[in-house]
Amino acid sequence: MAAAAKKAGEAGLLNLDPIKELIELVSNSNIDEFELETENMKVAMRKLSAVPRAVPAAPVAEQAPAPVAAAPDGQAAPRDDDRFVQITAPMVGTFYRAPAPDAEPYVKVGDVVEVGQTLCIIEAMKLMNEIESEVRGRVTEILVENAEPVEYGQPLFVLEKL
């Protein structure tokens, strides 16, 4: 996305503001791929889904782990409308989608959940904590992979309020 914007900027054909706005709009929507062509430019964007956090505890020890400091960038773009709600991690631990390794996940994308319904487990030091939904809604995005470590405040789910 940034590459497209940079190119357009370098070509000197337009100012960047409309491009920036476009990027934000796409970011904040459900759109995964977007292409726009006008007579003097073409913009193509593809959203990376749920960028895995570069948490070095993962087995891939060879890479120099990226600092997790830039937390705001790593989070999913905040929703502008009131329609969507982010469920964030209230604690530090490991995210699990199901109550047991071979069990069905608590929720899938598209499921409707009620207030208080368990969405996932965050395990911290052998203690399993059920994370419950604060709203009635439809699961539109699951932002974390199973067995991934999560930090406090990390977005886990996006729900569309019903």
Next chain:
Amino acid sequence: MFEKVLIANRGEIACRIIRACRELGIRTVAIYSEADREALHVRLADEAYCVGPGPSARSYLNIPNIMSTAVLAGVDAIHPGYGYLAEQAHFADICERHGIKFIGPAAHTIERMGDKAVARETVRQVGVPTLPGSQGPVTVDAEALAIAEEIGFPVLIKAAAGGGGKGMRVAASRNELGKALQIARSEAETAFGSPAVYIEKLLEQPRHVEIQVLADEYGNIIHLGERECSIQRRHQKVVEEAPSPAITPELRARMGEAAVRAAQAVGYANAGTVEFLVDRDGNFYFLEMNTRIQVEHPVTEMVTGVDLVKQQILIAMGEPLPWRQEDITWNGHAIEFRINAEDPDRNFMPSPGRITLLSPPGGPGVRFDSGAYSGYAIPPYYDPMFAKLIVHGRDRREALVRARAALMDLIVEGVRTNVDFHLRLLEDEAFQRGELSTDFIERRRLVSAS
């Protein structure tokens, strides 16, 4: 050898610890609250994890989240810094149980020295001079009165679970004692979770002089001399120096020896500080022992050449102390000024906000330890101290001159600070002569010039 260390703290001390780890080739893991996303220690560390919202109780004191982070990040050790969890025995215990090394003394040592009444009694038994007072906590008022009459008024009633200058009440006479005890107990309960109080004689215009000790895990304990910390406001240190203008080499040796004995009495390991009060006749009395690295450690580092934080890590890694007592020498004079975001016109109330420009001083003998930078927004949740300016000179006179120059070179824009207070302190004749005592600020009326 530690591969990775988690720093369970923030601000300048977190940066200090990261620096020491870097020098030792150890990878660093920072924790931060949501209010500290832009903090310097987060940027400097190799990895960083958010552990909670702004308020310390839910982030920097959030043991479950901190331990969870430590386990997930696979750290070998945790350095607790000062404050926060540094003297929480049960946190040290939890680390031990998870196989993560707590960089400090053992949990039971922290506990023993953490109960101020027990600590007093422990050191008294090995011949360390203690202030006349109760042998343990006083529970019965009649007992308190008897002790107070024996040692003489005025007396100080102190929380056994307290420390750091908090939880103390003065009773100047018999009449005041009953009420003072009541209030002190209730304050102690609220602030420290225990109403236990003990009684000590109140000295007149004492100096606060503390001895730095360093012990490895094999029983070798040495002292690194004293720090004079008498310049305090509301029992919070503001300026510290080493050596103390009032301590002769002979007194240093005796106090040092006493401090080492105190440390030996509890089988101490790692860095610690034994605090004393020194009266005008040069008699010294044990106050308390702090089982952690202290804010003012740099002045000792500057005069001894010992990197205390690095030593803490090495000791925790099982290294023996590389020095014996006779190897420690003292060179020149160092003074530290705590730089706080405070409003001197509002009784030094904390003054958080965005630092629009920070330009630290430099040059020979000038050290600036800070967690701030230009553009950094000081959050409102934490201690207002964001930097320490330390100067070193060949003698106290040179240190004073250098201090003034450095304080004038320091530029901080965007927040109010206590820098002007420090400059006025340097102009005070009594300060220049080194005539210090714990009531210095009030006595010399060093309040806001406006």
